[in-house]
Amino acid sequence: SALSSNWERIGKPFNPLLGETxxxxxxDLGFRFVGEQVxxxxxxxxxxxxxxxxSxxxxIQPKLRFWGKSVExxxxxxxxxxxxxxKETYTWQNVNCCIHNIIVGxxxxxxxGTMEITCSQGSLRSVLHFKQSGWFSKDLHHVEGFIYDGKKKLRAFYGSWVLGMFSSSVEDYEAFMNEPDHKARILAKDKSSTDHHSKASLLTYNYDLPSQxxxxKVNPRPSYSAEYYHFSLSPQYYHFSLSPQYYHFSLSPQYYHFSLSPQYYHFSLFSMSVNVTLLKAT
Structure with missing residues (x-):
């Protein structure tokens, strides 16, 4: 359920300093939390x-890879x-995260990826597969897997990491997945499109199995989510404005002496990182 908070979060609230907590x-809720940039x-x-x-x-030590139009x-x-x-201890590692359309769109x-959750006090473990979507894939945000005791399957997991997760008996789940029209039934039930950007397009993967x-289920976000925890990119919150009163990105010589004539510099502005790339003309 913690992963569901990442949906539509395309930025972070701050860049912590070393030692910042x-x-x-x-x-009132019975818990406390502390995080530190170590x-x-x-x-x-x-x-x-x-x-x-x-407890x-x-x-977390993130490793980044750039793929042109996306960041992994x-x-x-x-x-x-x-x-x-x-008296049980469970350990796991998070799966990969990909942010799409970092240039345009x-x-x-x-x-x-695959997440394996293991119990240190026995042979219990859970293996969850986070499906990757594609141009012709209906598996957007789809998660499925099983709980194992050794090699024996105890329970099936399925659902969406964005909207909610369900479980059922292994027999009911495998019988449903072996039906030739099960994918069509899923799409008909959700009545959604393949648009990755629309909330209405999200599939629940709720199969309504007898033992389910x-x-x-995810709680609805408050109406002001986009202005706070959703991390809105509008200028009034992050000042991602290129006007002089915010960043002084004036192109006149009296500010930076950046003449726009070809014999001096080509000026390129990338809106994603608000960087200025200066390439000296040859």
Whole structure:
């Protein structure tokens, strides 16, 4: 469910300094949290949270790869969850995150890869596959997998990391997936298109199987989400304006002496990072 908060979040609230901390104490909700930027080059963030029933800790060291039109983030680092009541410890690593259309078009976020959650006190483990969408794929934000005891399948998982997750018996799930028209039934139920950018296009992957249980569903975001936690990119919040009163990106010589004639410099503005690239003409 934590991954669902990444949907439409195409930026971060701040770039933390080395040693900077974020602390949240909510006695009304029964938990507290602290995060710290423990390294800047390479960037590493560590966090710890605890409540009456659990403790939660981990570190994240993101590795970036640029693919022209997209950026892929590999969030290296282990996550650990301890459940005090059951005296169990679970560990896993996050899957890759990809931000599409970084040059032109509407930005959107996708998680893909395999996540394996293991229990240190026994042979229980869960393997979840985050499907990657494509031009002809209907698997946008689709997650599926199983809980195992050793090699035996105990329970099936399926759903969307954006909207919610469900579980059912292995028999019901495999019988449904073996039906030749199961994909058509999914699309007919969701009545959605393949538009990656529309909220209405998101598939729930709710199969309504006889043994199905709802594990979680995402809560609707508040109306002001785009102005705060959704991290709006409008100028009134981030001042991504190229007018002189914000960044003084004036092209007149009295500011930067950047003449636009070919024999001096070619001026290129990339709106994504608000960088100015200066290429000396030959």
């Amino acid at each position: 974020y602390e949240l104490n909510r006695p 390294s800047h080059h390479p960037p590493v963030t560590a966090f710890y949270s605890e409540g009456q029933a659990y 939660f800790r981990g570190s 983030i590999n969030p290296k680092g282990n996550i650990t969850l301890e459940l005090h009541k059951y 509407q930005l959107w976020v996708e998680h893909s 249980k709802t594990l979680w």
